[in-house]
Amino acid sequence: MTTPDWVAAVRGVLVDHGLVVAFAVVGLLTWTAAAISRRLTGGRLHGSAVAILLGLALAGVGGMATGGRKGIADVEWLAGMGLLGGGMLRDLAVVATAYGVRLEELRRTGLVGVLSLAFGIASAFAVGGAVAWACGFRDAVALTTIGAGAATFIVGPVTGSALGAPGDVIALAVAAGVVKAIVVMVATPFVAARIGLDNPRAALVYGGLMGTTSGVAAGLAATDERLVPYGAMTATFYTGLGCLVGPSLMYALFRALVG
Amino acid sequence: MVIYGTALLAACLVVGQIAGRLLGMLLGIDANVGGVGIAMLLLILVTSRLERSGRLAETTRGGILFWSAVYVPVVVAMAASLDVRGAFSRGAVAILAGLAAAAAGFAMVPLLCRAVSAPASLPPDEAAASGDAA
Numbered sequence: 001m002t003t004p005d006w007v008a009a010v011r012g013v014l015v016d017h018g019l020v021v022a023f024a025v026v027g028l029l030t031w032t033a034a035a036i037s038r039r040l041t042g043g044r045l046h047g048s049a050v051a052i053l054l055g056l057a058l059a060g061v062g063g064m065a066t067g068g069r070k071g072i073a074d075v076e077w078l079a080g081m082g083l084l085g086g087g088m089l090r091d092l093a094v095v096a097t098a099y100g101v102r103l104e105e106l107r108r109t110g111l112v113g114v115l116s117l118a119f120g121i122a123s124a125f126a127v128g129g130a131v132a133w134a135c136g137f138r139d140a141v142a143l144t145t146i147g148a149g150a151a152t153f154i155v156g157p158v159t160g161s162a163l164g165a166p167g168d169v170i171a172l173a174v175a176a177g178v179v180k181a182i183v184v185m186v187a188t189p190f191v192a193a194r195i196g197l198d199n200p201r202a203a204l205v206y207g208g209l210m211g212t213t214s215g216v217a218a219g220l221a222a223t224d225e226r227l228v229p230y231g232a233m234t235a236t237f238y239t240g241l242g243c244l245v246g247p248s249l250m251y252a253l254f255r256a257l258v259g
Numbered sequence: 260m261v262i263y264g265t266a267l268l269a270a271c272l273v274v275g276q277i278a279g280r281l282l283g284m285l286l287g288i289d290a291n292v293g294g295v296g297i298a299m300l301l302l303i304l305v306t307s308r309l310e311r312s313g314r315l316a317e318t319t320r321g322g323i324l325f326w327s328a329v330y331v332p333v334v335v336a337m338a339a340s341l342d343v344r345g346a347f348s349r350g351a352v353a354i355l356a357g358l359a360a361a362a363a364g365f366a367m368v369p370l371l372c373r374a375v376s377a378p379a380s381l382p383p384d385e386a387a388a389s390g391d392a393a
Contacts, residue, residue, distance in 0.1 A: 022336060023332075026332045026335050027332070029335055029339075030331070030332060030335065048331045048334075048335075051331065051335045052334065052335055052338045055334075055335040055337075055339035056339070056341065058339045059338060059339045059340060059341045059342075062339070063345065069342040069345050070340050070342065071339055071340040071341050071342060071343060071344075072339045073339070073340035081339050081340050082336075084333060084336040085334070085335070085336030085337030085338070085339060085340045086337075086340070089333055091272055091295050092269065092272055092326055093326050093329060093330040093333045094295055094299070094330070095271060095272050095275070095299050095302055095326075096268055096302075096323055096324070096325075096326035096327035096330065098300075098302050099268075099302060099303075099320075099327055101299075102303075102307075103300075103303055103304065103307065106303075115371065116367075116371055119367055120367075123363045123364065123367065124360045124364070127356070127359045127360045127363045128356040128359070128360055131352060131355045131356040131359055132352060135352045135355070146356055147356075149353070150356045150360035151360070154290070158288075158290055171349060172349055172352055172353050173353075174345075174346075175345060175346045175347075175349035175354075176352070176353040176356035176357045177357065178341060178342055178345070178346035178357070179347070179353055179354050179356070180357035180358075180360050180361045181357075182341065182343065182346065182357075183357060183358055183361040183362075184361050184364070185338060187361065187365070191365050195365055195366075195369050196368065196372055201372065202368060202372050205371050205372055206364075209364040209371065210364045211364075213295075214337055214338075214341070215361075217330075217334050217337070218337070218338055221331045221334050225330070225331065228330065233296050233299055234296075236293050236295040236296035237292065237293040239290065239291075240279065240283055240288070240292030240293055240294075243283075243288045243289070244286055244290075244292070
């Protein structure tokens with residue numbers, strides 16, 4: 001008679017309950033973060049901010065351990081983290097935050113939202129393209145694609161494949177977008193006071209300027225949860241508009257600049 | 260019933276995403292344009308109307324509020340499933356471009372807020388006279 005494989009049995013149960021395991025793990029992570037926030041920072045660094053930092057650290061560990069591209073969700077029994085934190089449930093939760101927002105508040109800031117989107121998208125392409133130029137890229141396709149990546153990690157590959165950019169340039173654009181999302185997540189609570197991010201209108205402007213839905217979602221959660229619906233509202237239009245102007249207007253501009 | 264709230268929320272998201280996708284196709288791009296934003300507007304419109312007519316029961320509300328409350332945990336799970344290693348192992352171009360784009364965005368928040376705050380800070384009577392232009 002063979003000895004029963006206890007480890008495989010336990011792992012099997014965990015794998016079968018992916019999403020449920022993720023709820024438990026995130027709860028534990030949040031509890032740990034709250035304790036760290038209280039004990040180590042005296043409450044100065046918001047518990048949500050610490051939780052997001054722990055999440056990012058976990059993603060780094062997962063990536064190094066598995067070599068995959070989905071952070072800790074590449075660990076088989078933690079795959080549920082990818083479902084809980086995936087686009088579908090994230091969007092459901094983002095929309096839910098809009099409950100209780102008064103329509104008048106949004107209507108009054110409509111123009112600001114459009115302005116911030118225009119400035120946000122234009123500056124991302126400009127800055128991303130300038131960095132790519134400084135790093136030795138000279139063709140309009142690569143400059144536009146990396147500029148698109150500096151907008152968001154979705155605009156990058158959409159623009160790149162529309163322009164027929166090579167795979168390594170598209171990979172760079174995705175990486176630039178993920179770096180931006182992470183920087184926005186981590187830095188927002190620290191710069192919020194200095195940039196006046198403490199009211200619905202500023203949150204709306206911030207969402208339109210940053211554009212990265214994940215970065216804005218986490219950045220505002222770590223700063224003040226009440227601002228989430230305003231920032232999320234404008235940010236949600238950013239990626240679509242970025243995909244619209246990337247392969248068309250922005251590419252034309254870059255081609256005119258570099259010949 | 261709690262499910263009514265969650266179902267309403269889900270229906271708003273689905274309708275919004277479909278509208279966003281169709282809007283994208285209409286503009287000739289392979290992307291969703293503002294689906295989540297449209298869904299948020301829908302939810303605000305529908306719930307405020309139901310509330311005014313007193314047809315939004317406490318339990319129904321609970322079905323929406325739960326998802327609003329698990330927003331932060333969902334975002335934590337999102338952060339934990341990002342390709343952090345991949346992003347930082349692609350070299351200086353990616354890191355610099357991402358960093359600079361974020362910095363430019365942060366820097367413009369106060370500028371843009373200041374640029375548009377003038378009309379809003381008018382005294383109430385003047386603001387009313389200028390109407391929606393503000």
